[in-house]
Amino acid sequence: MSEHAEGHSASYERIKSKKSLAEILEVATSFEQKAFEFYTDLIPKVSKNLRWLVEELAVEEQEHFALFTNLAKDPSIEEQVKQQIQTPVEDRRFSDYIQLPDLGDNIDDQAILQYAMGREDAAMKQYRELSDTTEPGAIHDLFEFLANEETKHKQELEKLYYELIHSGGPGN
Amino acid sequence: MSKELNLWLDDLLKDIKIIQFKRKNSRRVRIDIAPEALPALLELLQGRASYVHLSAISCVDWIEENEFELVYHVWSYETNSLVSAHTRISREPGVYLSVYDLYTPAAFFERDIHEMFGVYFEGSPDMEKFILTEWNGPPPMRKDFDSEAFVNQTFNWEEYHPQWLKDIEAEGGGITTRPEDVR
Amino acid sequence: MSDISYKDKGSILGPFKSLSFFSRKPVTEPFEPRIAADNYRGFHVNDWDVCIGCSTCQKVCDNAAITMIKIPGLPDDPVMGIRNERPAIDYGRCCWCGLCVDICPTSSISLTQEYVHTCRENELDSYFILPDPNGMHNKLFPKGWSKTGDADLVDLERQPMAEMEPQSRSDNFDEIVDGFTKQQAIIEASRCVQCGMCHDSCPTNMHAPEYIRAIWEGDAEEAVRQMYRTNPFSHVCGRVCTHRCETACSIGRRGDPVAIRWLKRYAMDAVSDERVREIAAEGKADFVSGKKIAIIGSGPAGLTTAFDLAKNGHAVTVYEALHKPGGMTRYGIPEYRLPYDRLDADIDVIKSVGVRIECNVRIGSDITMEQLRQDFDAVVVAIGLQQGRSTRIPGSDHEQVRASVDLLRMITAGESFDVPESVVVIGGGNVAMDIARSLARMQKSQYGKVAVTVSALEDFDHFLADPEEVKEAREEGVVILDSRGPKECVIDKNGKLEGLTTLGVISIFDDDGRFAPSYDEVDEQLHHGGMVIESIGQMSDISLFGEELTEELEWNRGRLQADEDGVTSVSWLWSAGDMVHGPDVVHAVADGHRVAASIETYLNEGSSNNE
Amino acid sequence: MRPENYEAIKQPPSNEFELNFGPNHPGIEGNYAFRVKLNGDEVLSARADAGYLHRGFEKLMEGRLWIQNIALVPRICVPDPVPMEVCYSLAIEELCGLEIPERAQWLRVMQLEMSRLAAHLFAFGGHAATTGMYTPMFWGVADRDLILDRFEELTGGRVYSIYNIPGGVRRDMPDGFLDRLGALLDYLDSRLPDYDSLFFRNQVFIRRARDVGAMTQEQALKWGVTGPNLRATGLAFDVRRDDPYLAYEKIDFDVVTQPGGDALSRNLVRRAELKQSIRILRQVIKHLPSVKGAVRCPIPNPLAWNVPAGETYTRVESSKGELAYYVVSNGGDKPYRVHVRGPSSMHAVQVLEKLAVGSRLEDIAQIMFSLDACPPEVDR
Structure with missing residues (x-):
């Protein structure tokens, strides 16, 4: 389902061809920037009661974007990445079974969330695969780190999804 | 003997129209009787049925009915049975006859009831204050x-x-x- | 008969017997504090972690020795039934009877084995003590008199209520529980210690201690009067309330909480509908204000608002899109839990104070919001959460995958649909139980057997539906599976729905208590069913606002923004009920009162928006 | 110099004196006094004065919940508080139709007899003191304290045990309690000969107490005397046997009598009743372990307990005589009326006033103690 996620279809090949940490970060950063732009574009298109969600997602992507930018600037990047991947985050596969929506005219909050989860899922899988195919070393560690980050984001979205969609409270 | 006496008494009392008779159990009898007939009943109980022991006289203030209830608890050592004779007098003026001539202990109970409820017992030997010697307020056991x-x-x-x-x-x-808020 | 004869002349030498005591060791009491017997009723200690500040000790104290003290910093949570108050003892009054220990609902109070306590300061104040777990003046002695099973003065067991056996209820929609008899109600009411935790925890602050007391005194009318101070949906709440009061009930700390909901039901049923109407109308304004209020939605929130405003002399019109008023209480709650005639009785009372209800009028299409704004002084939108969410798992767009709210509405409205011989329900809340049990009944009467499977994400320790719902559903033949995550609605080659596949859930909540399911990919099951019913979250259909008003209004995380009085960002519009606070009848009632009060203030200020 | 306003004390015209006997006389119980008219040391008349002990128990009870009064009633008689609790509880149980468990019945009998022992030890000790013999008083009080130790262990309180509650008792015995009670009984049994030598068969006491405050059986019946004082006139009457309650019907004991009707007889009755109480307690110790089960039947929440409307007159045999509670309920959560017939109320007032006439001044305290009068029962 990663095909559906915007801007990620060809990214695997693109990243694979990069060799230095800086280059890889650069590509990753541009993915995040595109996502941010996507949500920002979406904001005026959705009904006002749903805007909060798209706005939050845009902010989230902006934070990712900032994270990557900061990483690129940081001289001790290797050290930092090593520390962060000590505790890998486990994928729980909740969103695997939610159909990816066609973000057409009738956009609702659930569709937006589904889309966002799918996007995080695709990114996560991508980085995980990249880390699996690289030799141990700084680059491997970086992919591992990025996969962890995306997994965490996905899980945050899953929580929100549950609270918004699954539990309107116990009801009567 | 004692059984027979009880049966005799039950029969006798059941027949008397002005009283209500209720045997609660083998050793407890309740009788409700008009105030004017009570002394005669006690005399009968004491003289004919061996109820020689006046265990107590209790007074209850039924303020809503404007009545005092007087209860005479008498015990027979012969039949081992207690008769509680209930009668009601008007709260105002709250005067009744003493049964001191029948039962000596009545003096104590009547004096007590006089002090606590303000019921005056005519013929009682001693209606002086006993416990509340320095009390000038209303009889304190009254509901009001x-x-x-x-x-x-x-x-x-x-x-x-x-x-x-x-x-x-x-x-x-x-x-x-505060504690007084919940009382 | 007697040991010594009266004629015995005695001996002058006898008393010399005492000389033998000269050689005995004298008895000396040690200077150290003496520890008393294990049961000794010494001084109070109170375990502050267990004490909930219910003040029952104060009520039983026969010497008025106990004062309740508010202590900042201690937990103070009405919903959990905890107050930040603790008893202080005046030892000039205490008689050490220990009744406070025996009655303490939480068993936090005990008495110590301390015999003597004197204070260095010879001031009276030092005998006014706030008992804590550390002993008096920090001198801790072992516990003496403390709660034991046979000494407990709290009745921990609830009065049993007669109810229909599973086999006789499983093919019909008759009400299951019989309700208390008068005798049962009085006994149940007598268990109450009048701590008021129920009142504090109730969203609409029902005067439960007062009506329980009235029931205990045999005065059902007074109980009803107390109920109508805060709740015009007393029949409904007497049957289907989420009863937070019972969660907070201090008796529930160690035993069954007082059956407050059933007591309410008892009192409502014990008083004739006519008399209830009279009681409810007490205090109704004897003038006509000339103000007009429109209310959209005839659920508990809307009708409570209407009831209050009509009693204040305003002309209230309630618009309902469906055939009958009641909202979710009618179209969401099955009749075996809430008979329609009892709901009708509540609504009749509300109508009797002058509320006009217009059914089959859909705002947004039949009448626009703009029209309401022009015709009325104030508008309240209380439309509830009437749309079912979909899981949107693969296959969930199949026509035999339905939403529970839609089916429940159809059942109430008497609309026919093909009852599937087997059905799978996704969800673990009370609504899931409602649809599962309703369909089980329909299956039983049509096919003679029940085939309903409920698959819930949550495990039984974190289940959303009430335990009694789960128990009763099982008794009626419903299979309930916990910790199952929906994976896919399986559709065969011919396009026919086969059922639902689910994955096992290994864990569902993270350390913060937020949702974070982890699935066991190996543990996959297929639950056969000709129909899959989705019964997860619900949402509002806000299309009635139209684009313009939607844009004008402020929103808060998808819900219409309203302050606690229901005031929206638009001056003439209020909102109340489930659409603001989530699904709960009694919350909706509480909301209704607040909104009515807010509108009242608004109208009185004369700031008419109808310029 | 004689002050101007000095007036010489006028001597009475005869040898008659009026004397306030008490309330602070060492030989008189509690806050109680007599106004005594004397001719020399011969008492011409006596008037009981209740003093300031009145606490208005009966009125207080009307303002308290049914169960709150269990903490109040034992205070009506300090030396023998248990019968107060039991009698009050019995009344409520009768009004409510509560069947108390058998185990509770035996536990109540146990306390009642322990209380009787303690009260009788107190009584003869006190009596001895009025005749100038203080050793028996020390012995009596010291041995009573050993009983209070057992009360403390059983009930959590030494004097006001507040252990009975309508429906039964508040909790079961601690483990091994009966063994320790048995050991105490062995000790008390062994002390009886000591008491006899020191006091009951002490010629000084016998000669001092014989014929003091004597009444005939006829007088006793007429004056409403009950309890040991009545039995000391030869009439074998005991509420435990003749109007039985709790488990007393199942227990063997003798109703002790003495013929003299005087202070000596009354003490000898109490002496014999010590033995009988020990005998009863031994039966309790033997029987109680076989009575299993609850010690209290279920009762309503004390804060919401409406006792059915009605009235009852319950009696028990206290160490002082016939104790009775007349309890009236109007169906409310508090008693409408409680009338306490304190056993001493008869002999502490009317009887004592009569017996004092013709006696000598120094005998008044002895008469009062031989009657075992308990002033708070009079005042209530």
Whole structure:
């Protein structure tokens, strides 16, 4: 389902061809920037009661974007990445079974969330695969780190999804 | 003998129209009787049925009905049975006859009832104050005397203010419900 | 008969017997504090972690020795039934009877084995003590008199209520529980210690201690009067309330909480509808204000608002899109839990104070919001959460995958649909139980057997539906599976729905208590069913606002923004009920009162928006 | 110099004196006094004065919940508080139709007899003191304290045990209690000969108490005397046997009598009743372990307990005589009326006033103690 996620279809090949940490970060950063732009574009298109969600997602992507930018600037990047991947985050596969929506005219909050989860899922899988195919070393560690980050984001979205969609409270 | 006496008495009392007779169990009988007939009943019980022991006279203030209920508890050592004879007198003026000539202990109970309820027993040997010698208020066992209100009017509550309470008050806490609030 | 004869002349030498005591060791009491017997009723200690500040000790104290003290910093949570108050003892009054220990609902109070306590400061204040777990003046003695099973003065067991056996209820929609008899109600009411935790925890602050007391005194009318102070949906709440009061009930700390909901039901049923109407109308304004209020939605929130405003002399019109008023209480709650005639009785009372209800009028299409704004002084939108969410798992767009709210509405409205011989329900809340049990009944009467499977994400320790719902559903033949995550609605080659596949859930909540399911990919099951019913979250259909008003209004995380009085960002519009606070009848009632009060203030201020 | 306003004390015209006997006389119980008219040391008449002990128990009870009064009633008689609790509880149980468990019945009998032992030890000790013999008083009070130790262990309180509650008792015995009670009984049994030598068969006491405050059986019946004082006139009457309650029907004991009707007889009755109480307690110790089960039947929440409307007159045999509670309920959560017939109320007032006439001044305290009068029962 990663095909559906915007801007990620060809990214695997693109990243694979990069060799230095800086280059890889650069590509990753541009993915995040595109996502941010996507949500920002979406904001005026959705009904006002749903805007909060798209706005939050845009902010989230902006934070990712900032994270990557900061990483690129940081001289001790290797050290930092090593520390962060000590505790890998486990994928729980909740969103695997939610159909990816066609973000057409009738956009609702659930569709937006589904889309966002799918996007995080695709990114996560991508980085995980990249880390699996690289030799141990700084680059491997970086992919591992990025996969962890995306997994965490996905899980945050899953929580929100549950609270918004699954539990309107116990009801009567 | 004692069984027979009880049966005889039950039969006798059941037949008397002015009284209500109720045997509660083998050793307890309740009789309700008009005030004018009570002394005669007691005389009968004492003289004919061996109820020689006046265990107590109880008084109940039925203020809503404006009546005092007097209950004479008499015991027979022969039949081992207790008869409680109930009668009601008007709360005003609250005067009744003494049964002292039948039962000596009546003097104590009548004096007590006079002191606590204000019922006057004509012919009782001693209607002087006994316990409340320095009390000039109304008879305190009457329902219309509120002793708690009297106490609250007459005495002060002790106000405590220990350090721990001051500390709690400084933090914004303190007493929420005093005991008198829930009584 | 007697040991010594009266004629015995005695001996002058007898008393010399005492000389033998000269050689005995004298009895000396040690200077150290003596520890008393294990049961000794010494001084109070109170475990502050267990004490909930219910003040029952104060009520039983025969010497008025106990004062309740508010202590900032201690937990103070009405919903959990905890107050930040603790008892203080005046040892000038205490008689050490220990009744406070025996009655303490939480068993936090005990007496110590301390015999003597004197204070260095000879001030009276030092005998006014706030008992804590550390002993008096920090001198801790072992516990003496403390709660034991046979000494407990709290009745921990609830009065049993007669109810229909599973086999006789499983093919019909008759009400299951019989309700209390008068005798049962009085006994149940007598268990109450009048701590008021129920009142504090109730969203609409029902005067439960007062009506329980009235029931205990045999005065059902007074109980009803107390109920109508805060709740015009007393029949409904007497049957289907989420009863937070019972969660907070201090008796529930160690035993069954007082059956407050059933007591309410008892009192409502014990008083004739006519008399209830009279009681409810007490205090109704004897003038006509000339103000007009429109209310959209005839659920508990809307009708409570209407009831209050009509009693204040305003002309209130309630618009309902469906055939009958009641909202979710009618179209969401099955009749075996809430008979329609009892709901009708509540609504009749509300109508009787002058509320006009217009059914089959859909705002947004039949009448626009703009029209309401022009015709009325104030408008309240209380439309509830009437749309079912979909899981949107693969296959969930199949026509035999339905939403529980839609089916429940159809059942109430008497609309026919093909009852599937087997059905799978996704969801673990009370609504899931409602649809599962309703369909079980329909299956039983049509096919003679029940085939309903409920698959819930949550495990039984974190289940959303009430335990009694789960128990009763099982008794009626419903299979309930916990910790199952929906994976896919399986559709065969011919396009026919086969059922639902689910994955096992290994864990569902993270350390913060937020949702974070982890699935066991190996543990996959297929639950056969000709129909899959989705019964997860619900949402509002806000299309009635139209684009313009939607844009004008402020929103808060998808919900219409309203302050606690229901005031929206638009001056003439209020909102109340489930659409603001989530699904709960009694919350909706509470909301209704607040909104009515807010509108009242608004109208009185004369700031008419109808310029 | 004689002050101007000095007036010489006028001597009475005869040898008659009026004397306030008490309330602070060492030989008189509690806050109680007599106004005594004397001719020399011969008593011409006596008037009981209740003093300031009145606490208004009966009125207080009307303002308290049914169960709150269990903490109040034992205070009506300090030396023998248990019968107060039991009698009050019995009344409520009768009004409510509560069947108390058998185990509770035996536990109540146990306390009642322990209380009787303690009260009788107190009584003869006190009597001895009025005749100038203080050793028996020390012995009596010291041995009573050993009983109070057992009360403390059983009930959590030494004097006001507040252990009975309508429906039964508040909790079961601690483990091994009966063994320790048995050991105490062995000790008390062994002390009886000591008491006899020191006091009951002490010629000084016998000669001092014989014929003091004597009444005939006829007088006793006429004056409403009950309890040991009545039995000391030869009439074998005991509420425990003749109007039985609790488990007393299942227990063997003798109703002790003495013929003299005087102070000596009354003490000898109490002496014999010590033995009988020990005998009863031994039966309790033997029987109680076989009575299993609850010690209290279920009762309503004390804060919401409406006792059905009605009235009852319950009686028990206290150490002082016939104790009775007349309890009236109007169906409310508090008693409408409680009338306490304190056993001493008869002999502490009317009987004592009569017996004092013709006696000598120094005998008044002895008469009062031989009657075992308990002033708070009079005042209530």
